[in-house]
Amino acid sequence: xxxxxxxxxxxTLAILTFLYRDNPVYKMAESLLIGVSIGYVLxxxxxxxxxxxxxxxxxxxxxxxxxxxxxxxxxxxxxxxHRMSFLSRIPIAVMIGSGAGVAIPAMLEQRTLKQMSATVMxxxxxxxxxxxxxxxxxxxxxxxxxxxxxxxEHKGMLGVAAKIGTYFLMIFFGTTFGYTVMSRMSTFIGxxxxxxxxFLRLTG
Amino acid sequence: MRLQTRHWVFxxxxxxxxxxMASGIRLSVPVxxxxxxxxxxxxxxxxxxxxxxxxxxxxxxxxxIQPITRALLRHCFEHDLRPVGLALLAEGTAIGYRLMQTxxxxxxxxxxIDYAYLGFKPQYVAAILSMGESISATFPQDYxxxxxDSLALLHGVENYDDVAAVLSxxxxxxxxxxxxxxxxxxxxxxxxxxxxxxxxxxPYLASGQMQAMVxxxxxxxxxxxxxxxxxxxxxxxxxxxxxxxxxxxxxxILGNVAYFIKRRRSA
Numbered sequence: 001x002x003x004x005x006x007x008x009x010x011x012t013l014a015i016l017t018f019l020y021r022d023n024p025v026y027k028m029a030e031s032l033l034i035g036v037s038i039g040y041v042l043x044x045x046x047x048x049x050x051x052x053x054x055x056x057x058x059x060x061x062x063x064x065x066x067x068x069x070x071x072x073x074x075x076x077x078x079x080x081x082h083r084m085s086f087l088s089r090i091p092i093a094v095m096i097g098s099g100a101g102v103a104i105p106a107m108l109e110q111r112t113l114k115q116m117s118a119t120v121m122x123x124x125x126x127x128x129x130x131x132x133x134x135x136x137x138x139x140x141x142x143x144x145x146x147x148x149x150x151x152x153e154h155k156g157m158l159g160v161a162a163k164i165g166t167y168f169l170m171i172f173f174g175t176t177f178g179y180t181v182m183s184r185m186s187t188f189i190g191x192x193x194x195x196x197x198x199f200l201r202l203t204g
Numbered sequence: 205m206r207l208q209t210r211h212w213v214f215x216x217x218x219x220x221x222x223x224x225m226a227s228g229i230r231l232s233v234p235v236x237x238x239x240x241x242x243x244x245x246x247x248x249x250x251x252x253x254x255x256x257x258x259x260x261x262x263x264x265x266x267x268x269i270q271p272i273t274r275a276l277l278r279h280c281f282e283h284d285l286r287p288v289g290l291a292l293l294a295e296g297t298a299i300g301y302r303l304m305q306t307x308x309x310x311x312x313x314x315x316x317i318d319y320a321y322l323g324f325k326p327q328y329v330a331a332i333l334s335m336g337e338s339i340s341a342t343f344p345q346d347y348x349x350x351x352x353d354s355l356a357l358l359h360g361v362e363n364y365d366d367v368a369a370v371l372s373x374x375x376x377x378x379x380x381x382x383x384x385x386x387x388x389x390x391x392x393x394x395x396x397x398x399x400x401x402x403x404x405x406x407p408y409l410a411s412g413q414m415q416a417m418v419x420x421x422x423x424x425x426x427x428x429x430x431x432x433x434x435x436x437x438x439x440x441x442x443x444x445x446x447x448x449x450x451x452x453x454x455x456x457i458l459g460n461v462a463y464f465i466k467r468r469r470s471a
Contacts, residue, residue: 019214037263037295044294049326052345102329106384110413118411176403179420183268183400185448186421189441190267192221203226 001201009199012191140168217451224447230434231425231443238409239426242416243279245369245394251284253368254361256335256391259291259300260328260378265398266299271424271437272396273303273373278431281311281318285368286357289321290343292328292378300373301347316355323347328381336364336389364391369415371396379405383413396423421445 014029054070057063072094078087119141125131146158147165154162196203249255257277261269280287289304291297301321308319315321322343325331334342339361340352352358360366370391372379375398382393392415397405399420408414418427422445424438 020211041294044297044324045326048294048324053326099329102333103384106388110380110384110387114411114413115407118407118413172403176400179402180400181452182420182422182445182449183265183398185445186268186399186441187264188217189221189225189421189444189448190270192218192225192444193267193437193440196222196225203228 002198005194005198009195012195012199016191139164144168213455217448220447220451221444224444225440227443229443230439231446233422233425233429233439233442235426235429236423238416239418239423239430242276242394242418243427243430245392245416246276246279246283246285249283249285249368252286254286254288254357254366255280256367256370257287257289257300257304258370258372258374258378258382259289259296259303260293260372260382261299261375261398262293262295263299265375267441268398268421268424269299269373269375269396270303271421271441272418272427273300274307274437275424275427275431275433276371276373276396276418277304277307278310278433279427281308281313282431287319287371288357288361288367289319289347291324292331292381294324294326296373297324297347316350317357320355320357321347322352328378329385332381332385333388336386336391338363364389367391369394374398375401377404379414380408383408387413399423 011029011032014025015033017023018026054066054073058066058070072091075087075091078084119137121131121134121137123131123134123138143161143165145165146161147154147169149158149162152158246255257273259273277287287304289300291300301323304319304321305315308315311318313319322339323346325342331342340358344352346352346355364370364386370382370386370393372382372393372395374395379393379395379397379401382395386393393413394416395405395414396418397420399422402417402419405414405417405419409417418424421438421441424436425442426438428434428436428438
């Protein structure tokens, strides 16, 4: 049996002991998992970010333009010094400014405008019959928007529409919750398959 | 400590899944239109086309991600497409490489000619936008440290214009970023996602911003069926999943019955 499968199997069992109650074996496995994950990400980030994108081009290839991001990066560490901490505002301002500049147009287009245009569709099919999907989407969008309209009390027509909107919301939350349960169950089944097949070798 | 109800629930679920999986019965699932759409999309790509495979997930979602990725990669290799892998999340890096390597081996595909792996690139927004200008400048070397130009497969692959589609394997919101920033360059985006993310991406599929999507263990099982493969990871898990879901439904009903009986008695 592979040593990797034995270690993974023992740690899987250690994690599953939490189902009984919190215990030192679980704590040890949890701490090791977190430590290994952080160590792995740290090594990958060190080599693929700092070495590949900064140290190598700046010091080995002489790309002096990288001095500016290096300085901005170093300024972030000024937060550790009480009197110099104001310097960290500069790289944060650059990050937020450039990040917002790149993200806002892209998000506005893809998450708002394109989704809105996909919502507005003909209520009749090409043969002239009502399109149930389009009608349900229209009703769902309008009534859900009514629910989130708080400038007037939800009474009368607005109240009825808002009530219908809550049903659409509940269907969405129910579906999402169902899929999440399915996802978590898949994770458990995946671990079970590993335990039965690779660790205990009970199934083929 | 006395055993509580939840301990019995966990223990019985454990036993149920173990028994069902040990039974070796495979559940046949009907193929959904969404999975069929993915199959047709990949089938419509010309042989030799380059598909960017982005492993945008963490290690914890492997039980779902692995069968989905294997099924999609198998279709790519069967159809003589040339997948090029990369990772925008550090945790997905080694997993993606291993999955591509082991699946390629099944088909006798050669690294650098039939498939390649570029590795991890931090700051996903910058990475996606940068690849729109130049993939070779974004990844001067592959995962194994070989220069980009030394891989025969990557000759002539300069940016998204030379890529047939981006396949995002995700357990979070990274596929959205591919649509937001990769979509700017007009590259078609397809996705293999965990079940928990299906409702998040459904509107993008309906609007046509995403070309196709396979979701969860069920999606993997459906795709394996379309490929004509029996006993894949998806199909193996589906019976256990269905049994577990029925068990959960039964527990919900029992819980509600117990609640109403208790309420009536106390009244």
